[in-house]
Amino acid sequence: MLNLKKLVKKMALVILVIVGLIVLSVFLFVTNSPQFGGKMTKEQKERYVVSPNYKDGKFVNVNGADVNLGFGDMMKSLKGYFFPLPKTIPEHNISVEAIDSVAIADYVGPTRLIWFGHSTFLLQSATKNILIDPMFGEVPAPNSMLGTSRFSKKLPIEIDQLPSIDAVVFSHDHYDHLDYGSVLLLKDKVNKFITPLGLGVHLTExxxxxxxxxxxxxxxxxxxxxxxxxxxxxxxxxxxxISDRGNTLWSSWVINLGNEKIFFSGDSGYGSHFQEIGDKFGPFDFAMMECGQYNELWKAIHMMPEETAQASIDVRAKRMMPIHWGAFKLAMHPWTEPIERVSVKAKELGVDMIAPKIGQPIYLDKPLAINEQWWLKF
Incomplete structure (x- = not known):
């Protein structure tokens, strides 16, 4: 009995040491890894107090939407990671349409967009180059071990082949939208970064x-x-x-090119703000609407596909493209479910929706013929 007690004590001590080392490793990683970005200064906090979206030291959703998961819902959402559902990733690497670097650099035609998967776009208009949420990394996480790799092995064009970028627009600071490695490779060829309040602290870092x-x-x-x-x-x-939730603002974007207007939803649950944006700035020639990485447990922060179709009507989009899918696994639904569900609802509501291949140019001045469900090949 005495030996058993000694063995139990030794095992308990070993477990405590292991847990302590894990906690220490996590602490050192979080405090020392540049991936986590910068920290808001006292002066910045004082400047943000004037914002109606900033309360008690944090940015908030002004409509009072509850975006916090309770412990029970958190456990339910984690269940899928331990017991994954089938078809959450493609069976084969997704092929993409390659873009010639010279054709990009010398482009002088009508306004066009090129999708890189998920929420990343290159917008070219009147010889201007604008990147939207440029996430070119392999994994949307602070460490490659903490996420699933990109569905495609290649990008339509690599960062070092991109021409000078006039402006980069970010919607918020999550890893699948603001990528540390991408910023490092882009920053010397970008003239202007346009962001919601607070996000600049990461960029300066x-x-x-x-x-x-x-x-x-x-x-x-x-x-x-x-x-x-x-x-x-x-x-x-x-x-x-771990402790910086709400330190920076999140947003959608209206981009007015003069003769054409574009709406980019960023990440968002469905709400009355879409109608308000449509009333103030619509109609839009083209809207990129979030559709993917959703769950009924967190629909306050990520729309369901049917809501995506309705939101495009709310913002008064002439043509809509579902985004936030086709590149990463960040939820437990089958990877093609977002495009399948939104396609059904868009047809029901009479929404003009397109679903181009990754890398396929989208011209605002003419319809895009989609004669195949390309995702079925993968």
Whole structure:
């Protein structure tokens, strides 16, 4: 009996040491890894107090939407990671349409967009190059061991082949939208970074000069090179670390090119803000609407596919494209479910919806013929 007690004590001590080492490792990683970005200064906090979206030291959803999961719901959502459902990732690597670097650099045609999967786009208009939520990394996580790899092995064009970028627009600071490695590779070829309030703290931590960053609150506008960028609401949250939730604002974006207007939803649960944006700034020639990485447990922060179709009507989009799918596994639904469900609802509601291949140019001045469900091949 005495030996058994000694053995139990030794085992308990070993377990405590292992747990302690794990906790210490996590602490050192979080506090020392540049992936987590910068910390808001006291001066910044004082500046953000004037924002109606900033309360008690944090940014909030002004409509009072509850975006916090309770412990029970958190456990339910984690269940899928331990007991994964089938078809959450493609059976084969997704092929993409390659883009010639010279064709990109010398482009002078009508306004077009090129999708890189998930929520990343290159917008080209009147010789201007704009990147939207440029996430070119392999895994949307602070460490490659903490996420599933990109569904495609290649990008339509690599970062080092991109021409000079006039502006980069970010919607919020989550890893699948604001990527540390991508910013490091992009920052020396970007003239201006346009972000919601607070997000610039990460960019300056990563070597971007403050003078090259414009931060906006909801409904605020900046004009740059003849283009108008309007920061508009979204129903979501922010945070890259353990204790920085709500330290930066999240948003959708209106991009007014003069003769054409584009809406980018960012990440958002469905809400009345879509109607408000449509009333203020619609109609839109084209809307990129979040559709993917959802769960009924967190629908307050990520729309269900049927809501995506309705939201495109709310913002008064002439044509809509579902985004936030086709690149990463961040939820437990089958990877093709978002496009299948939204396609059914869009047809029912009479929404003009397109679903291009990754890398396929989308021209705003003409319809895009989609004669195949390309995702069925993978």
């Amino acid at each position: 990563w070597g971007v000069e403050q003078k090259d960053i414009v931060e906006l609150d909801w409904w605020n506008t900046t004009n740059y090179l003849g283009m108008e960028f309007i920061c508009t609401p979204a129903q979501h949250f922010s945070g890259r670390g």
